[in-house]
Amino acid sequence: xxxPHERAFYRIEYPTxxxxxxxxxxxxxxxxxACEFGIxxxxxxxRPQKGDPVQGTIRFRRxxxxxxxGVIVRIVDGYAAIELKPPxxxxxxxxxxxxxxxxxxxxxxxxxxxxx
Numbered sequence: 001x002x003x004p005h006e007r008a009f010y011r012i013e014y015p016t017x018x019x020x021x022x023x024x025x026x027x028x029x030x031x032x033x034a035c036e037f038g039i040x041x042x043x044x045x046x047r048p049q050k051g052d053p054v055q056g057t058i059r060f061r062r063x064x065x066x067x068x069x070g071v072i073v074r075i076v077d078g079y080a081a082i083e084l085k086p087p088x089x090x091x092x093x094x095x096x097x098x099x100x101x102x103x104x105x106x107x108x109x110x111x112x113x114x115x116x
Contacts, residue, residue: 011035012097015105024056031058032079034097037088039068040081048072054082062100064093 013033014020020031022041029041039058048054055069070084101108 010094010098011038012094012101014101015108018061018101018105020058020060022056022058024054034058034089034094036091036094037084037086038070038082039084039089040079043075043078043080048075048080050075058089060093060097062096064096066090066093 011033022029022031027046032040032042050072052072058066066089068084070082072080073083074081
């Protein structure tokens, strides 16, 4: 069966109060959503361009920190999508985040697709 969504990886969309922070040398930004090889951040001061390299640390609310680097692939309405270079965000971190959000925000979290 073909995957019914455009994305290659399941993306976690965060409620406002649970958003991880993406810390660079110059800013600390909210992570709006994340998957293993991508994040979307809310821009504040800096105005990056598509193709700009990015590196920093994602600080998850439950204490996990992941250092990442990647490139900006899209900027729309004050948000930037960043494609992360391998190893990206470990799958175990994505699963832990998903479990926490499903347990504490069951009505707000999109569930991953189920196999048939």
